[in-house]
Amino acid sequence: MNFELNEEQREFQHIVHDFVAKELKPMARETDETGEFNWTAVKKMGPVGLLGLEVPEEYGGAAVDAVSAAIAIEELGWGCGSTALAISAHNGLALGPIVKYGNDTQKAQWLPPLATGKGKLGCLSLTEPGAGSDLQGGVQTTAVKEGDSWIIDGTKMWMTNASISDVMVVLCRTDRADGSRSLSHIIVPTETPGINVGPAEKKMGLKGSPTHAVTFDEVRVPLENLLGEEGWGLQQTLATLDSGRVGIGALAVGLGQAAYETAVQYAHERETFGKPIAHHQAVQWMLADAATELQAARLMVYWAASLKGAGKKYTKEAAMAKLFATEVSERVCRNAIQIHGGYGYSSEFEVERMYRDTRLMTIGEGTSEIQRLVIARHILNL
Structure with a gap:
């Protein structure tokens, strides 16, 4: 299957990335330190389509495809893990079930204010x-x-x-x-x-x-x-979690990407033994592994999202994507701290926050252990 993004998806990615770079990323440290939800940025997300990613246009949503929705959550994760988690949960866990299982009255009542930013979140x-x-x-x-x-x-x-x-x-x-x-x-x-x-x-x-x-x-x-x-609540929940796992996988990729980019920049700036640490093989290998694994994780997330968008079964693929992406992100964030050395352990440097943020990803919406059970039951037909 070809995962090259089409023109519409690339344009949407560009729009979201620019929004996140302006409205979320500069505030990520303050959001973490104060523990205050970034309503200022979230209130601006409605016109961008981020509050109703897969909500039909008739209810005020953006009605983007499943891959574009994953791209959006990835970009949000790149900017601010806290805000990304809230928006991912809002879209996938709250609006998702209403879109999929709600009747016309319920959709008309709840979706428009939630999708456009005229209300709070779900x-x-x-x-x-x-x-x-x-x-x-x-x-x-x-x-x-x-x-x-x-x-x-x-x-x-x-x-x-x-x-x-x-x-x-x-x-x-x-x-x-x-x-x-x-x-x-x-x-x-x-x-x-x-x-x-x-x-x-x-x-x-x-x-x-x-x-x-x-x-x-x-x-x-x-x-x-x-x-x-x-x-039918259990069945609806399991289907909702399949979608949510794609979102968490995407969020983890975004966090990992941010940590990787920060580590690359630091590797060029920091000097030891008379040269930038980017010239040391130990650092090069950590960055090479990060780039490789992040790309693999991203493709797995897009793969699961594309199956979802095509209306095909994707429970196993969502579990695989979530398992791999979240464990990769934790490893990348950990190594980003290692590349920073003692500075990486300081809250003055962004990688410390990214590591703490990504730690939840292997736990929430099904632990890594549960993902392995899901995958095993599918491949063994249990």
């Missing part, structure tokens, strides 16, 4: 204190029918965008039976009474992307807020 609510990788058996948040409403009770964790969102797509147990048809997605406006968003988690990296525990105490929403079919 988020997906899956993980719980006892339910990370094991969603089918671990989800304890319940949604019970009462009259014309769902009554939701439970606790969620690690909700990206919870405090900066207008709407949550919440995975709930709608059937007490512990089966594959026991879970459902329900659209919950964030301002609904009974929702308590806890303090932002204190994290190793990605500090400008707010993450929270959220409790639901008799939260009442209309029955028509059911997203998709009742009992």
Whole structure:
């Protein structure tokens, strides 16, 4: 398959790159140090199409193809990991399910403000204190029918965008039976009474992307807020995570690319033993490996995205791309610190932040271990 970008994709990449270079990258350090979400830049993303990447134009979205969407997240990651994660989650995890499973009324209500920047962001609510990788058996948040409403009770964790969102797509147990048809997605406006968003988690990296525990105490929403079919929440979640893994892979490539570029520049500037360290073979090999692995990771991400865009099965390919890209990014960021020597361990240099930011990528939206399980089950037909 040919992965050469077409003219439209290259032009979109150019537009996004210029936007990120101007609005995100110069603020990345401040975003990390203050832990404040970069609303100034995000409010400018609507006209660029970054807040509704794959949302149909009739709902205010950019309606770009899946590869272009991956390109956008990669460029965002190159500029600021924190902002990139929030926008990736908004597009892939919140808007994605509404676009794919929502009815016309739900799409008309939620997509336009979320895609154009006239509202806040969206988020997906899956993980719980006892339910990370094991969603089918671990989800304890319940949604019970009462009259014309769902009554939701439970606790969620690690909700990206919870405090900066207008709407949550919440995975709930709608059937007490512990089966594959026991879970459902329900659209919950964030301002609904009974929702308590806890303090932002204190994290190793990605500090400008707010993450929270959220409790639901008799939260009442209309029955028509059911997203998709009742009992199909697990299947919808798995499909959503396939798409999200392409996004995380792209974000990781962007972070790795930024670290690699910074290391190349430093290798030309820093001198030891009377010459720039770029002339030392040990440094050259680390940079050569970084360039090679990043290109391979990028192609794997584009490959998975192209399958998604073509409507083909891509669960295995998404897992492969996410696994490889995130582990490559961590390795590249680690070696970028090594090339910087002692300076790389200082927060005065960008590679320290990039390393902390990319550390989540092998954990979020399915750990590397889960990706290997997914891949193994597909190649072994288990």
